[in-house]
Amino acid sequence: MRIHFVVSALALASLLAACSSPAPQWDATDHVASYTDLATRTYEESVEKAERFATAIDAFLASPDDTTLALARDSWIEARLPYGRSEVFRFYGGPIDGIDPATGEEGPEIQLNSWPLNEAFLDYVVGNPEAGIVNDLDFVLDRDTLVQNNAVHDEADVTTGWHAIEFLLWGQDLDPVGAGNRPASDYEPGDPIRDRRRQVLTLLTEQLVEDLRWVRDRWQASYGDELTALPQDEALSKIFSGVATLAGFEMAGERLGAALDSGEQEDEHSCFSDTTHLDFRANLEGLIQVFSGRYESVDGTVTTEGHGLRELIASVDPDQAAVLENLLAESWQTLERLDPPFDAVLRSPPGSTHRITTEELIVHLQQFAEGMVTAGESLGIEVVIAAE
C-alpha cells in the first residue's frame, strides 16, 4: 500500500496545483480576436475558392476535354491552398473537427480530408476495370448515401472529400515522375458508368462546398464569440494546441515522418495529383500566419496585420519567441529546398539529399511544436500535441 500512498500524495500535490491559478501577467484579448478573425477569413477564402472549383467542375462536365479537365485540376489545386492553411484550426474540437454543443453535430473534417483512400472502393483501377461505387449499379447515388458510406467498414473506404475528388480528376498515379493522368473521356456523357462517374464528381463537389460553408458559417456566426468568451487561458490552450499539433504531429509525424518510414512511394497526402509539397507549404503558411498575426490572402490581394502568438509569447519570454520565429523560418527555407514531387523523396534511398533535407524539416517542425509547449508553460497554459 505504501506505493499507493506516495502516488496519492503526488496526485494531491498536482491537483492542488491545478486548483490555484495565479493571475496571468499578460492580456491576450487582442490575440484571440486576431486569431478568430484570421480563422474566419481563411475559411471564407476556402469557401470562395471551393465555389470557383465547383464552377470549373460544371464547365468540365459540360464539355469534357483536356482543356476543361486541366482547368478543373488547376482550380482544385488552388482551392486546396486556403484549406491547407486552415488546418492550423484543427485538433482542439473547434468547428472543423469538434462536436457542436448546440446540435451534437460533428465537424466535417473526416468527410473533407480523409486519406489514404482505397482507390478501388471508388472507381476502376489497374487490374480491376469494374471496381468501386462508380461501377456498382446497385449503389444509390445521392449525397446522403455517399456521406453515410464514408469509411464505414474501413477508414480508407473514403467516398467523400478532397482526395476522393482528386482521384476522380487525376486517377491513379502510376507515373514515377508525373501525376495521375485520367483521360477526360472518362467523363464523356452517354454511357451508364461514365454518367455515374459524372454524377459522383458533381455530388462530391457539392458536398465539399457545403461542408466548407458549414465550417465558415460556424466561425462567422458564433465560434469566434465563443472562443473570445472563454477564459483566456482556455482559449489560448486551444489555439496553441492546434498550432503545435499541426506542426509536431500531423506534419512532422504523419505526413513527413511516417511517409518516409513506411518506404512506399505513394504514401503521400495528395498522391494522385502529386501536389503534396503544396500541402506542406499551405500548412506551414497557416502556422506562420497564426504565429505572426499577419493574414495575406492566397492571391496576395488582401492583407491584414493583427496580433500574433509571437507578440504574446514575446511579452513573457522574448528569447523563446525569437527561437520559435527562427524555427518557422528555417522550416520554410528547408521546405523550399525540397524539390517536388514528394513521391520522388519517398523513392530516394537512405542518405540521399532528399531524405536528409526532409529529416531536417521534420526536426525543425518537432522543435517548433515542443517550443510552443514551452512557450505555453511560460504563459501558464496547457498545450497538448494531440496525436489522433
Added chain:
Amino acid sequence: MRPFLISFLCLTTTVWLACRPDPGGDPLSGGEPLSGGELTVFDTASTAFGRSAPTLPVAELRQVNLGNKLFNTNWVIAPSSTTKFDGLGPLFNRVSCSGCHLRDGRGRAPSGPDEAPESMLIRLSVPGEDQHGGPEPHPMYGGQLQDRAIPGVRAEARIEIHWIEQPGTYPDGTQYSLREPDIRLIDLAHGPLGDDTMMSMRVAPAVFGGGLLEAIPESELARVADPDDLDGDGISGRLNRVWDLERGAMSTGRFGWKAGVPTLRQQNASAFAGDIGIISTLVPVTDITSHQESLLEDVMSGGDPELDNHFLDRLTFYTQTLAVPARRDVDDPRARRGETLFADIGCASCHLPAVITGNDHPIPQLRNQTIHPYTDLLLHDMGEALADQRPEFVATGNEWRTPPLWGLGLIPVVNGHSELLHDGRARSIEEAVLWHGGEAEASKDRFTELDASDRDALLTFLASL
C-alpha cells in the same frame, strides 16, 4: 473479492472534490473524469478512441504515426509493388487491423444471415490441449475460421449469423428481449467440422487503453484474484496462465475475451498471422494446417517475415500508447446516482473502478497512472447462457475475462453501434447487463429489481464512461 484501494480512492476523491464547485456528500459520487490517468484525452467525437498519449515526447509521435499507418494498412497479395505490405492470406478474415477495429474501436456482429461478418471471427478447437495447455486447433481448419481467401483459394466457409429472440420481463413488468446467435457455416471447404468441434464467436474489442492494462502489476492482479472465493462473496476471479511466445514460458493472460494472450505484442503478431495471414518473427506461421498445405502451392510469400520486426514494434507501440477518452457527465446527478448503485449492487466487485499501473513498463508514460478501466482482468464464470464451452488455457467454457468498461458510451459515436459482449449479442448496455449470469447472477438480479428510474440511472452512469 477483497477490498480494493479503498484508502487511496477516498483520498483522491476528496482531493478532487476539493477543486470542484459542488463537492456533494457521498465519497463515491462525482466520480473521476481522468479515466486513463495522464493518458486521458478529452474527445467525444468519432476520433475519441484513436488518440495517442498526450504525454508522449514529440519525437515519438513519428513512431505513433507509423504504427497508426500500419494499423490502417490494407495488406495486399504478394508479389506487389508495395513490397513492405504484401503477403496477404492466402486465408484471412480482413486485410487490415482497422478493418475489424475501425477507428481503434469495437467491431460488431452481422445483423442477420445476409450480412457478411466485417469485424468478428470464429475460433475453433477440438477436445484436448496443445503442447502449452492452450486450445487444440481443429485438425483441418486450424484455430479459427477464415471466411475470406485470395483469388484462386477457397475460403474455409461462409459465416451466417441468425438471431434468436428471447423475450424477458423485469419484476416490475417491463418487457425486454435478448437475442442469441445461431452460427451456421455454409460451403465448408474441407467438409463438416465434426461433432466435437468447439466454436467461439468473437467480435473485435476496442484497442485503446491496452498499454495501461498491460502496465497493471501482475502482483496487483494476483492480489485481487480470489480463485477459491475465500471471502465467500460468490465471486472468484482467476488469473489466466497462458503461453508467452517471447519468453517461451507461461505468463499471466490479459488480452482477448478469455485473457488468452499475455502481451499486446503477441496479441498483434497473432492477429496478423491468424486474421490477415501475415507472418512475423514472433508468429512465423499462419493458421493453415498441415492438411491445408496444398493451398500454399501457387501462393507467393510476402517475405520471411512478411511483417518487418520494426513494423511490429511500431504497431505495438501505437497500440500501447492509445489514450483513453475522459469520462463525461461526471457531475450529472443521474450518473452519480448510477455510480452509487453500480457499487451497491456489486458490479464494482469485478468491474473495478480504479487501479494504479506499475512502475516498470518499458514505456515510461504508462507507469504510475491511476486509471479507471472498470476491469480486474480476471476470469469469471458468467453462466451457461453466455458460455461458449470452449476452454482456453485456465479459462473454462463458462469463464470470460471482465472486459474494461471505459469508453462504453462513446462506441455509438466512434463505431455507429452499441453492441456489446464477446459475440455482439447485446444491442445495448442494458442487454449486456441482462446477459450476466453465473458469478454475476446476483448482481444482475439486483439490477432487475431496481425501479425503472434507478435502472436508468445505472445505465446513464455506464454510458458516461
